[in-house]
């Protein structure tokens with residue numbers, strides 16, 4: 001059984017096809033990286049999985065039973081899918097702690113929530129900043145807070161859109177470590193990144209997307225040697 | 237609140253912030269003190285009446301601030317809910333008067349009808365009238381909100397549609413055959429709970445009721461915005477998609493607060509009409525609904541105290557100036573708006589340095 005199966009997914013904006021009959025399967029416990037040039041359709045893919053964009057055709061099956069293309073964003077989230085946005089999306093007037101409390105989701109019991117918030121604060125290294133409004137955080141701290149928010153509800157499928165964009169090398173290394181710790185047999189992680197060193201460090205497999213289609217799927221080493229991947233993406 | 241669970245970092249931030257937000261507590265205290273002052277000091281009835289009307293407007297402003305300032309939904313049709321409260325209250329007063337005095341209201345006689353319209357049945361009973369006013373406002377808000385929020389009508393579009401709604405209601409109310417007084421509206425309320433309407437005790441009673449209601453609404457609204465639901469409201473205002481993708485049904489959240497706001501606005505209308513002694517379709521004029529937003533913006537959007545201060549200052553100025561120089565009022569109001577927008581983007585509370593929390597609210601996101 002796969003954690004996530006994407007089957008012949010097509011997304012169109014007017015006559016332009018951002019995703020073109022894309023298929024992809026991610027196993028439970030797997031960390032999959034999706035890479036590709038700007039405009040390849042990576043963010044659009046996450047938009048469909050998280051219910052923000054509805055496809056023209058195709059299916060997105062979560063754990064072989066739930067077709068996410070028929071669900072609302074909130075239903076998808078309650079099914080255990082969490083998504084970090086490319087542009088850090090935290091609630092600026094709420095404190096770090098309040099952001100994480102909301103990240104725990106609507107269903108968590110208050111006692112469990114307090115414990116979970118404390119754990120996540122430690123995990124993302126923001127314990128000392130707990131009472132600071134999120135709007136006052138640095139860019140890196142916002143990235144980490146949003147990662148904390150999507151972690152808080154213990155998702156079964158985690159979607160990370162460029163989690164290390166704008167981070168320093170040290171912060172990037174710490175994020176890679178964090179993702180390593182998040183690996184679990186019952187959790188699949190889909191991460192989009194442009195930082196190839198980071199991808200190599202965290203991902204089991206990579207999918208190279210180009211113009212809405214899969215160009216390559218396999219190990220990072222293979223991707224580096226693949227002629228088409230080099231031509232459209234890595235070689236430039 | 238789960239404050240007791242916290243250790244180490246002391247109380248959670250929102251509770252500390254609540255302690256630092258003395259304005260609402262001060263205003264609640266002022267309302268209670270003013271109520272006491274009206275009862276003990278017995279000022280001139282016109283003054284008592286003015287205070288009571290201001291309190292009703294302040295309640296209306298708080299109802300709009302809840303959805304606009306805290307949820308990012310700018311309603312330009314809140315006059316509708318105010319009018320629902322006002323019209324049902326007027327119906328009650330006339331029905332009550334008819335039962336007690338045996339004479340039909342003027343507009344009913346004018347239409348040549350033999351009695352009150354059938355659907356007025358039971359309205360002479362105040363509790364039923366109150367329930368009807370709140371229920372009707374809630375129901376209209378629910379239906380409108382359900383359609384709008386489900387189809388994800390947001391920002392300016394929502395504002396325009398809400399304005400259209402109040403306009404349509406106004407056109408409806410201008411018709412003479414609705415049984416609600418047509419373009420002359422309803423007036424000549426003889427009695428309130430059996431007491432003659434103009435009696436000083438009644439005037440005072442109404443003003444005190446408005447002040448106490450304002451205090452209760454303020455305290456309740458403060459509780460709401462300080463709660464977990466209040467934090468979700470701010471989250472929804474600032475990034476609705478983010479909130480949805482964390483598992484929250486923002487439609488339900490918005491619908492609840494929207495209906496609550498409509499019912500508070502209706503409450504304001506209920507308290508307003510007996511104090512002015514008349515209601516007509518003018519309360520449904522689009523510009524009145526816009527004015528409510530102006531009060532909130534002038535006082536300080538997204539701060540409950542700001543809404544109250546804005547409503548009281550603008551309307552006190554209006555009472556004074558529209559008597560002294562009526563033609564100048566629209567220009568003065570526009571000037572005030574410009575001044576606030578240009579110099580004090582967060583409203584008059586900026587002047588006092590009472591900015592409690594950053595307010596990056598806007599209706600058009």
Ligand SMILES: Nc1ncnc2c1ncn2[C@@H]1O[C@H](COP(=O)(O)OP(=O)(O)OP(=O)(O)O)[C@@H](O)[C@H]1O
Nearest residue numbers: 013017018036037038039040041042043044045086
């Ligand atoms: N709402 C939209 N309307 C029209 N076109 C869109 C929309 N969203 C995305 N696109 C287009 O779809 C294509 C894919 O966009 P997407 O954001 O998925 O790219 P990406 O792979 O995430 O790129 P990047 O690496 O720059 O983030 C782009 O050409 C983009 O302009």
Ligand SMILES: [Mg+2]
Nearest residue numbers: 042043044086
């Ligand atoms: Mg992208």
